[in-house]
Amino acid sequence: MxxxxxxxxxxxxxxxxxxxxxDENRYVPLVKGIKANAYVALETEWGDVDNAQCYLDxxxxxxxxxxxxxxxxxxxxxxxxxxxxxxxxxxxxxxxYCDTVWYNRRDGGFMMAYNSGANLNRGKLIEFGIDKALSPxxxxxxxxxxxxxxxxKYDINTKTEFSDLTTLLAYLVTNTYITQVESDVVTESENxxxxxxxxxxxxxxxxxxxxLFTELDxxxxxVANMKKYNTLGDW
Numbered sequence: 001m002x003x004x005x006x007x008x009x010x011x012x013x014x015x016x017x018x019x020x021x022x023d024e025n026r027y028v029p030l031v032k033g034i035k036a037n038a039y040v041a042l043e044t045e046w047g048d049v050d051n052a053q054c055y056l057d058x059x060x061x062x063x064x065x066x067x068x069x070x071x072x073x074x075x076x077x078x079x080x081x082x083x084x085x086x087x088x089x090x091x092x093x094x095x096x097y098c099d100t101v102w103y104n105r106r107d108g109g110f111m112m113a114y115n116s117g118a119n120l121n122r123g124k125l126i127e128f129g130i131d132k133a134l135s136p137x138x139x140x141x142x143x144x145x146x147x148x149x150x151x152x153k154y155d156i157n158t159k160t161e162f163s164d165l166t167t168l169l170a171y172l173v174t175n176t177y178i179t180q181v182e183s184d185v186v187t188e189s190e191n192x193x194x195x196x197x198x199x200x201x202x203x204x205x206x207x208x209x210x211x212l213f214t215e216l217d218x219x220x221x222x223v224a225n226m227k228k229y230n231t232l233g234d235w
Contacts, residue, residue, distance in 0.1 A: 002159045003086055011235060012084045017094055021060070022235065025080045027090065028060040029097040038098035059100055062133050063093070067147045075152045081219060082152060084235055092145055096138045103135035158215040161206070165192055168203070168211045177201060
């Protein structure tokens with residue numbers, strides 16, 4: 001199942017609550033967004049807005065690493081793509097960020113590690129692991145969503161349904177998946193099984209007689225078009 005149309009974002013969205021970091025491929029909560037949703041004036045706690053925003057950038061990195069730690073390594077890039085293109089994931093992330101801000105309230109949670117001087121690699125002074133980075137509430141939010149699964153339940157490949165063979169063939173030719181000559185052969189045979197196979201796509205005929213085209217290189221195309229340091233770029 002692909003990401004549902006009602007949940008799909010063409011590209012990451014920036015607003016008053018969060019902005020997308022195209023360098024590290026993650027959403028970063030904004031100071032004003034936290035104030036509006038968690039009712040915490042971080043600019044007061046951290047001295048000014050710039051300091052508070054630096055803290056939120058760090059918080060974002062920690063939360064995203066916790067989420068990615070739950071995923072099988074081969075689903076890491078797919079998960080990042082899902083986080084960038086799902087409305088529901090974006091809303092859940094904001095809730096987790098807000099809860100984590102409360103949990104850390106300057107020196108709690110993962111901030112203990114940064115402020116204690118403990119050698120985390122050798123486990124000295126304090127016992128601290130990635131499981132201590134988020135509050136029990138935020139951990140439950142992750143467990144109750146796709147964030148907490150080992151795999152990604154969505155097939156992120158773009159899927160397009162065509163009502164008839166003629167429309168499908170026209171699409172394939174227009175997008176240079178097949179040539180006009182190859183299209184003519186299929187038109188004559190009226191058999192979609194004669195469409196040349198390819199690692200770029202997969203075609204099936206559904207029970208209602210329509211044709212489902214699956215673009216198998218959706219992710220690779222998205223990665224190729226990704227623009228770092230540019231919020232107007234593609235991903």
